[in-house]
Each structure stands twice: as C-alpha cells, then as structure tokens.
Amino acid sequence: MITRDGAYVSLWQDMPVYETQRKASSTLIYDAVIVGGGITGISTGLLLQKSGLNCLLLEAHNIGFGTTGGTTAHINTLLDTPYTTISKNFGEDNARLVVQATREAVNLIKRNIQDYRIDCEFEEASAFLFSQDDKQSKELDDIAEASEKASLKLEPIFSIPVPIPFEKAIRVEEQAKFHPMKYVYALAKQFEALGGTIVQYCRVTHANEDDDMIQIEAESASFKALKLIYATHIPPTINLLHLRCSPWRSYAMAIKLKSGNYPDGLIYDLYDPYHYYRTQVVDGEKYLIAGGEDHKTGHEPNTEKCFRQLESHVRRYFDVSEISYQWSSQYFESTDGLPYIGHLPGHSHNVYVATGFGGNGMTYSSVAAIVLNELVTKNESIYGDLFSPTRIKPIAGFADFIEHNTDVAKQFIGKWFTTGELESMADLAQGEGKVVKFNGEVIAVSKDSDGSLHAVSPACTHMKCSVAWNLAEQTWDCPCHGARYSPDGKVFTGPATRDLEPVELRTLSEKEK
Ligand code: FES
Numbered sequence: 001m002i003t004r005d006g007a008y009v010s011l012w013q014d015m016p017v018y019e020t021q022r023k024a025s026s027t028l029i030y031d032a033v034i035v036g037g038g039i040t041g042i043s044t045g046l047l048l049q050k051s052g053l054n055c056l057l058l059e060a061h062n063i064g065f066g067t068t069g070g071t072t073a074h075i076n077t078l079l080d081t082p083y084t085t086i087s088k089n090f091g092e093d094n095a096r097l098v099v100q101a102t103r104e105a106v107n108l109i110k111r112n113i114q115d116y117r118i119d120c121e122f123e124e125a126s127a128f129l130f131s132q133d134d135k136q137s138k139e140l141d142d143i144a145e146a147s148e149k150a151s152l153k154l155e156p157i158f159s160i161p162v163p164i165p166f167e168k169a170i171r172v173e174e175q176a177k178f179h180p181m182k183y184v185y186a187l188a189k190q191f192e193a194l195g196g197t198i199v200q201y202c203r204v205t206h207a208n209e210d211d212d213m214i215q216i217e218a219e220s221a222s223f224k225a226l227k228l229i230y231a232t233h234i235p236p237t238i239n240l241l242h243l244r245c246s247p248w249r250s251y252a253m254a255i256k257l258k259s260g261n262y263p264d265g266l267i268y269d270l271y272d273p274y275h276y277y278r279t280q281v282v283d284g285e286k287y288l289i290a291g292g293e294d295h296k297t298g299h300e301p302n303t304e305k306c307f308r309q310l311e312s313h314v315r316r317y318f319d320v321s322e323i324s325y326q327w328s329s330q331y332f333e334s335t336d337g338l339p340y341i342g343h344l345p346g347h348s349h350n351v352y353v354a355t356g357f358g359g360n361g362m363t364y365s366s367v368a369a370i371v372l373n374e375l376v377t378k379n380e381s382i383y384g385d386l387f388s389p390t391r392i393k394p395i396a397g398f399a400d401f402i403e404h405n406t407d408v409a410k411q412f413i414g415k416w417f418t419t420g421e422l423e424s425m426a427d428l429a430q431g432e433g434k435v436v437k438f439n440g441e442v443i444a445v446s447k448d449s450d451g452s453l454h455a456v457s458p459a460c461t462h463m464k465c466s467v468a469w470n471l472a473e474q475t476w477d478c479p480c481h482g483a484r485y486s487p488d489g490k491v492f493t494g495p496a497t498r499d500l501e502p503v504e505l506r507t508l509s510e511k512e513k
Contacts, residue, residue: 247482
C-alpha cells in the first residue's frame with residue numbers, strides 16, 4: 001500500500017507502491033531534474049519529456065506520499081479564490097487569463113486520459129455553489145458576476161444535488177473528478193516509457209548552482225542537471241516564498257450512505273472554511289466524499305476534533321451508514337490568491353518552482369505543467385507574468401533574517417534525560433504529544449500506541465519555529481512553513497530537509513536511582 005505523511009489512510013492509498021523502470025545516472029547531465037513525485041512533478045515531467053528533454057524525477061518517499069495521495073480530487077475552473085478576489089488583486093483581464101489557464105489544464109487532463117487510455121474513474125461534472133443566508137447570498141451574487149465577467153460559464157439554479165437548505169445557488173459546467181493516484185501512476189508510466197527516470201526514497205537536501213549546470217545533492221546520491229524544478233509545494237531552501245505562502249490542513253471523509261442516493265456534481269457551501277461534497281466510484285464502490293474544517297497548520301490543538309465536527313456536519317444532512325475512510329492533508333495558500341509558478345526568486349534562471357495552489361491542486365498542477373514546460377523549453381509563456389513568483393516584492397532585511405534563522409540549534413548533543421521523570425511530568429495518554437519544559441530544556445515528547453515514549457527537539461530544522469503535535473495524524477507539524485515530521489522526528493514533508501534533533505532518553509537502573 002502507498003504510504004502517506006500521517007496516520008490516517010485516504011481513499012486513494014490502496015495501491016501498491018509504484019515500481020520504477022530504470023536506474024538514474026550520477027554522471028549524466030540531465031536536461032531537467034524535478035523534485036517531488038506528486039501530480040505536479042509527474043505532469044510537468046511528462047510534458048518536458050514529450051518536448052524532447054531527458055528528465056530525472058526524485059521523490060523523497062513513494063509517489064503520492066504527500067498531498068496527491070490525500071487530495072479530494074476536484075478538477076475545477078471554479079476556484080477556491082473567488083473571481084471577485086482575483087479581479088480585485090489582478091484586474092479583469094487577468095481574471096479571464098486565469099479562466100483560460102485553468103480550462104487549458106482541465107483539457108490537458110482530459111487529453112492525457114484519452115491519449116494514454118487511462119482508467120482513473122474520470123467523470124465530467126458540474127460544480128454547484130450555494131448560499132445559506134443573506135450575507136452569503138450577496139457574496140454569491142458578487143462571485144457570479146465576477147466569474148461571468150471572467151468568462152466562466154454559469155447559471156443560477158433552483159435545486160441542488162444535496163439535501164441541504166439553501167437560499168441561492170449557481171451551477172458551473174465543465175468541471176470534473178477522478179481517482180488521482182490511478183491518473184498519476186499512468187502518467188508516471190508514460191513518463192518512463194518516453195525515457196524519463198524516476199527515483200523514489202531519494203530526498204534532495206540542497207543544490208549547488210553554477211552558471212550552466214546544477215549539482216543536486218540527495219541523501220545518498222548526487223545528480224547533474226541544466227534545469228531544476230521544485231514540485232514539493234514549498235521549496236526546501238529559505239526563500240521569500242516561505243513568507244508568502246501559508247500551510248493549511250484540510251479534513252476529508254469517504255462515506256457510505258444507507259439510501260444509496262449519492263449526489264452528482266461537485267458541491268460547495270459558502271462558509272469560511274467551506275464544506276464540500278462529491279461522489280466517487282472506486283473499484284465499483286460508491287462513496288460520498290465530504291471535506292472541510294480547514295485550519296492553519298499547527299494552529300489547532302486538537303485535530304481529532306476537526307474530524308468529529310466534519311462528521312456531525314455530514315450526519316445532519318446525510319443518512320450515514322459507515323465512514324469508510326477519514327484523512328487529512330496539507331495545502332499552501334499564497335497571500336494574493338494565485339499560485340507562484342516560474343523562476344524561484346533569489347536563484348539562478350535555471351531553477352523553477354510551483355506552489356501556492358490553495359485547494360485547487362488538481363487543476364493548478366496541470367497549469368504548472370503547461371507553464372513550466374513553456375518556460376523551460378521556450379523561455380516564455382502567456383501565463384508567465386500572471387503566475388510569476390517574482391511578483392513578490394523583496395522585503396527589506398530579508399538577508400539578515402535568513403542569516404539569523406538558518407543557525408539550527410544543537411542543544412541536545414551529549415545530553416540525556418530520564419524516561420520515567422519525563423513521562424510522569426508530560427503526563428501523556430497513548431497517541432498524545434506535547435512540547436514541555438523539562439530540566440531547563442524544551443522537549444517535544446510523544447507517546448505512541450504501544451506506550452513507547454519519543455522525545456525530540458521541537459526546533460524545526462528549516463528555520464527553528466517550534467513544532468506542534470497533530471493528534472489526528474500523529475505527526476509534529478511546523479506552523480511557520482508547514483514542515484512535518486514523524487513522532488521520532490523523521491522529516492515527512494519539506495521545506496525542512498533534516499530530521500528533528502533526537503533527545504536521548506534513558507531508564508535509570510535501580511542502582512542509579
Ligand atoms: Fe520553516 Fe518550520 S517549516 S521553520
């Protein structure tokens with residue numbers, strides 16, 4: 001089974017780990033190295049390989065370990081950032097360009113499915129957006145007006161496919177849904193068939209950039225490339241993007257209904273955070289997928305509560321027979337509402353990034369593939385300026401800020417702590433974790449389901465923010481830029497590239513006590 005960055009299992013994980021076809025070379029100079037084996041990296045790799053480049057894709061875990069394995073897989077041009085906000089921040093012409101780019105992305109997915117005969121339970125669907133009070137109705141009117149001006153096809157409707165009371169609703173055509181991992185595996189296979197190389201369990205730690213070549217250092221190998229693309233949500237360096245993207249957690253459930261009345265379409269309410277519903281058939285079984293209860297990573301002290309709130313919301317409207325799966329995943333919001341796709345600020349012209357997709361990762365991953373393919377092969381794209389990460393204004397004093405924050409603490413080398421005392425002081429139930437002060441030191445301590453205690457430094461190895469325990473997924477999550485770690489401190493997701501510093505625990509013998 002595919003592994004992911006948390007304790008819960010998503011609807012998409014019941015697949016064997018992807019089997020790679022060829023070996024990477026550390027002497028060859030690849031045209032492009034892509035870091036990240038999610039839908040963005042693989043979609044981009046495939047387009048570049050089709051354009052005639054020789055690409056290497058490096059993934060720190062297995063393919064789909066991150067958000068691609070935990071998405072709810074809505075393929076839409078009706079976006080989380082409403083067109084009211086996009087028009088306000090970027091102008092009406094650019095809002096039209098966003099519709100054009102996302103439409104092109106949906107078409108790319110459809111074309112891939114057709115060309116490669118991918119069986120990924122893809123279905124075209126309408127999106128429904130509905131209001132439940134006067135304030136939301138006004139917001140819905142504004143969204144509808146701005147969306148129409150941006151040339152999104154929509155219409156007002158008077159019934160919605162879910163048994164939820166509403167005031168007003170609109171329907172948007174030409175959206176879609178699919179099984180994301182089946183799609184990604186098929187693209188990966190195609191990428192390799194065209195000569196691309198995939199290496200799993202290969203964490204990239206840093207890259208040395210020369211004028212005409214980049215040396216990419218991974219934990220157990222190094223590679224050379226002319227171009228480097230970070231498709232890791234947020235790049236593993238310390239960069240302005242870390243100040244312009246915030247990490248969020250989102251919760252989802254796959255539910256069996258007693259009645260068998262599964263709704264058609266992709267359905268969204270207008271709460272903040274909003275709830276969403278859709279039906280997916282997986283291997284012949286129908287599920288209602290419901291999601292929501294989003295919060296900033298590391299800011300919710302009881303993440304289990306988010307699942308319970310989502311469950312009670314769903315039970316209010318649906319005759320739940322069984323919650324078959326529940327899982328959470330992470331996404332990154334940009335400050336102005338559009339993703340950053342293009343040259344990575346502060347690096348050479350040969351280093352690229354794609355991040356800040358918000359809750360529209362399935363669509364923006366294909367937008368990123370299109371834009372990056374054009375930038376890498378032609379050095380221009382009609383969407384280049386719109387999504388350019390360099391639209392970020394430099395921040396005064398950023399260099400000093402980096403200097404100050406990269407010095408990772410090594411406070412526990414040579415020190416050890418007694419298990420018994422720490423355990424009684426932290427007072428943890430199985431599955432709990434806490435950051436505690438013990439014998440003058442701050443320690444992140446957790447107890448696993450077997451009752452074993454784990455202790456690590458809470459200082460995130462990216463820029464030293466203090467991590468917070470994620471009760472639901474049994475991980476240490478960094479609230480600053482979203483790095484996530486296992487209970488014993490192993491890096492699950494970047495931007496950190498190093499594990500949390502371990503804290504040595506010893507059980508005293510009777511004689512020592
Ligand atoms: Fe940047 Fe933790 S992810 S400080």
